[in-house]
Amino acid sequence: MLIGNEPLDLKLTLIDSAQCFRWTEVDGRFGAAFEDGPVWLWRTEAGIQAEGACDAGWLRHYLDLDRDYAAIAAEYAHIPAARDAVALFPGLRVMNQPPWEALISFILSANNNVTRIRQLTDTLCQSCGAAWDCGGATLYSFPTPQRLADCTEDELRALKVGYRAPFLIETARRVADGFPLDDLCRMPYDEAHRLLVSLPGVGDKVADCALLFGCGHACAFPVDVWVDRLMRDWFGVTCKSRAALAKEARRRLGAHAGLMQQFLFHAARTGAMELRNRD
DNA sequence: GCCCAGGAGATGT
DNA sequence: ACATCTCATGGG
Numbered sequence: 601m602l603i604g605n606e607p608l609d610l611k612l613t614l615i616d617s618a619q620c621f622r623w624t625e626v627d628g629r630f631g632a633a634f635e636d637g638p639v640w641l642w643r644t645e646a647g648i649q650a651e652g653a654c655d656a657g658w659l660r661h662y663l664d665l666d667r668d669y670a671a672i673a674a675e676y677a678h679i680p681a682a683r684d685a686v687a688l689f690p691g692l693r694v695m696n697q698p699p700w701e702a703l704i705s706f707i708l709s710a711n712n713n714v715t716r717i718r719q720l721t722d723t724l725c726q727s728c729g730a731a732w733d734c735g736g737a738t739l740y741s742f743p744t745p746q747r748l749a750d751c752t753e754d755e756l757r758a759l760k761v762g763y764r765a766p767f768l769i770e771t772a773r774r775v776a777d778g779f780p781l782d783d784l785c786r787m788p789y790d791e792a793h794r795l796l797v798s799l800p801g802v803g804d805k806v807a808d809c810a811l812l813f814g815c816g817h818a819c820a821f822p823v824d825v826w827v828d829r830l831m832r833d834w835f836g837v838t839c840k841s842r843a844a845l846a847k848e849a850r851r852r853l854g855a856h857a858g859l860m861q862q863f864l865f866h867a868a869r870t871g872a873m874e875l876r877n878r879d
Numbered sequence: 880g881c882c883c884a885g886g887a888g889a890t891g892t
Numbered sequence: 893a894c895a896t897c898t899c900a901t902g903g904g
Contacts, residue, residue: 618885706885713884713903720901762900767887803887824885840894842886865885 603656605647606665609691613663614641617866618714619695619813621705621721626737633739634698638732664693672856681834681873682853685863688872694862695813699781701742702814707767707801709809714869723759748772767801774799785815792817804843812858820858821849827861830868833877 610630614623623632629642637653650659660666676682697705708724709717728743728751749772756765775781779799784792792815796807804823811820823831823842831837831845835852839845850857867873 707887709884710886711884711899712886712901715903716884716901757900760901763887763898764900801887805886809885822885825883826885869885 601650601656602646603648603650603659604665607669607691608643608648608663608665608693609689610641610643610648612689612691613693613695617692617862618717618869619809619862620697620701621708621714621718622701622725622742624737624739631734631737631739633730633732633741635741637741638734638739640734661696664696667693669693672859675856676853676860679853681830681864682860684873685860685867688867689863692863692866694818694859696816697814698742699784699810699814700745700775703771703775703781703796703799703802703806703810704742704748704768706806706809706813707764707771708761710764710801710803710806720759720761724761727759745772745775749776764801770800771802784811785817789817789819793820804846808846808858812861818856818858819850819854821846821853821861822858822865823849824865826865826868829875829877830864833875834864834873 611625614620614630615625623630629640631638631640633639634653639650639652639654639659642649650656673683673686676686705717705721708720712720725740725742728747729740732739732741748768751769753765753769756768761768780795784795789811792811793807796802796810797804802810808820808822811817812822823846828842828845831849837845837848839848849861853860868875
């Protein structure tokens with residue numbers, strides 16, 4: 601099924617940009633399983649093709665295809681670093697993942713590298729998610745909140761999540777117990793952020809990742825080690841704390857600060873744009 | 880072996 | 893409010 605023909609680099613967006621950690625590439629097609637089963641995406645001359653347990657509208661939103669990225673680029677054309685980063689990665693989009701997936705993925709991301717976050721996510725899905733045979737490959741759904749809430753700490757530590765095990769279990773309990781994850785997208789940014797950081801394992805940065813990648817809050821500006829460096833090096837921002845830096849970035853970059861963050865982050869992390877000061 | 884990673888929480892000032 | 897430690901694990 602053809603779902604669109606917008607600029608979208610599937611490999612860059614689904615895998616390389618480190619906003620989602622559970623897509624796999626098999627023979628030029630990209631697969632991941634959701635609640636109702638596996639989904640496969642690939643590009644042909646006609647556009648973006650999809651097959652599997654999903655409808656076109658859901659996928660278009662998931663891939664942020666209904667947003668005008670040319671307009672976003674124009675919005676930041678007067679800021680050199682932002683303009684350059686956007687120009688470097690045509691086809692990079694900021695996904696709208698299920699909030700639960702984004703939340704748990706980024707609790708796993710804390711003080712961890714991308715390769716290992718991907719491994720942990722895979723292991724978690726394989727151990728606690730539903731298996732779907734795709735003839736050749738097996739895809740696994742993301743574990744449900746209840747399934748994670750039922751895990752013991754030893755069970756999760758055996759999966760090598762380390763000290764994050766109790767965070768995962770307790771946050772899963774809170775979600776299974778009615779934490780309003782699905783309402784965050786309709787709340788003001790500040791209120792949604794305040795709620796999220798009340799969850800164990802969720803600080804400012806993880807909350808911003810969940811808001812940006814899972815709740816449609818395009819202003820959320822996660823500050824990790826790379827963004828910390830790049831804001832000081834490329835923007836000349838001198839803030840002591842990362843919280844202050846995030847606030848300053850939102851002030852400078854406005855309603856779509858988080859979208860821009862993703863381009864800047866990828867430029868810095870891959871070395872596509874040089875960071876001179878690493879301190 | 881060493882430093883680092885899409886940090887958070889606890890503790891001390 | 894800010895600085896410093898520790899936390900588990902493995903990539904490079």
